[in-house]
Amino acid sequence: MDQQKGILLESGTNELEIVEFGVGNNKFGINVIKVKEIIQPVKVTKIPHSHPNVEGIVEIRDEILPVVNIAKVLGFEPSEDLKSEKFIITEFNKTKVVFHVHSVTQIHRISWEDIEKPSGMYQGLESQITGVVKINEEMVLLLDFEKIVVDINPESGINRNQLKKLGTRERSMKKLVVAEDSPLLRKLLQETLNEAGFQQIEFFENGKDALAFLHSIVEAKKAIEDEVQLVITDVEMPQMDGHHLTKRIKEDQALSILPVVIFSSLITADLQHKGQMVEASAQISKPEISELVQKIDELIL
Numbered sequence: 001m002d003q004q005k006g007i008l009l010e011s012g013t014n015e016l017e018i019v020e021f022g023v024g025n026n027k028f029g030i031n032v033i034k035v036k037e038i039i040q041p042v043k044v045t046k047i048p049h050s051h052p053n054v055e056g057i058v059e060i061r062d063e064i065l066p067v068v069n070i071a072k073v074l075g076f077e078p079s080e081d082l083k084s085e086k087f088i089i090t091e092f093n094k095t096k097v098v099f100h101v102h103s104v105t106q107i108h109r110i111s112w113e114d115i116e117k118p119s120g121m122y123q124g125l126e127s128q129i130t131g132v133v134k135i136n137e138e139m140v141l142l143l144d145f146e147k148i149v150v151d152i153n154p155e156s157g158i159n160r161n162q163l164k165k166l167g168t169r170e171r172s173m174k175k176l177v178v179a180e181d182s183p184l185l186r187k188l189l190q191e192t193l194n195e196a197g198f199q200q201i202e203f204f205e206n207g208k209d210a211l212a213f214l215h216s217i218v219e220a221k222k223a224i225e226d227e228v229q230l231v232i233t234d235v236e237m238p239q240m241d242g243h244h245l246t247k248r249i250k251e252d253q254a255l256s257i258l259p260v261v262i263f264s265s266l267i268t269a270d271l272q273h274k275g276q277m278v279e280a281s282a283q284i285s286k287p288e289i290s291e292l293v294q295k296i297d298e299l300i301l
Contacts, residue, residue: 019038
């Protein structure tokens with residue numbers, strides 16, 4: 001994955017690189033940042049009574065990793081060209097997972113502005129598609145890999161029980177802005193943040209809409225610190241990603257006072273520098289909701 005090196009050194013450009021892969025006759029994409037390695041398939045050890053989308057486990061570089069069959073996840077038939085099949089080794093949410101795909105073709109560098117949100121006609125809380133981008137006259141679908149993993153192992157998702165150990169709290173007057181493209185995660189975040197005491201939350205599907213909302217407050221001649229106390233943002237979002245949103249907030253004299261917490265599956269030791277470069281107030285890995293709430297408390301006392 002030498003192609004990653006350039007983009008890994010940058011932050012806030014509102015660009016990303018995706019690995020294009022095939023399943024059936026469809027083309028899909030995964031953010032390069034999530035990809036550790038792409039290899040030829042190796043022998044898989046089957047696990048009795050495991051989830052139907054899990055082929056089994058493999059040992060790679062002294063690590064035992066689960067193998068998820070993307071064709072099964074999406075309801076496609078097995079590949080007819082076994083020689084083209086690939087294992088994509090990924091890391092996100094502090095977890096490594098191998099995804100079995102039919103082929104891997106190339107890497108594209110694109111702007112988040114070029115990625116369209118799925119239409120309501122084919123997107124809902126259960127959708128596995130987070131975005132659609134046209135590349136070389138063909139549609140490439142971006143999959144929600146976090147949701148695929150949570151569907152297999154619900155315990156890897158946001159756990160509301162983590163909040164109970166924080167005790168009773170009163171935060172109903174605090175106003176938050178949240179940028180998160182996943183409908184399912186927006187719903188979960190609203191439920192968990194409400195339970196944590198935060199009742200005044202404005203949710204947006206991407207950084208572009210969140211930034212427009214903040215600008216509207218300034219344009220209305222209102223003090224930003226009275227209307228919003230903190231911004232929470234995901235990283236991967238169509239139109240404008242979280243790093244670019246953070247950069248725009250921190251470069252704007254009227255908005256720079258706002259604390260910005262990046263809450264993303266991409267918070268790893270290798271990628272911490274990207275949030276630091278755009279002056280994020282904190283970076284917390286999904287799904288650590290209790291850590292997120294504690295950090296909010298620290299930043300808006």
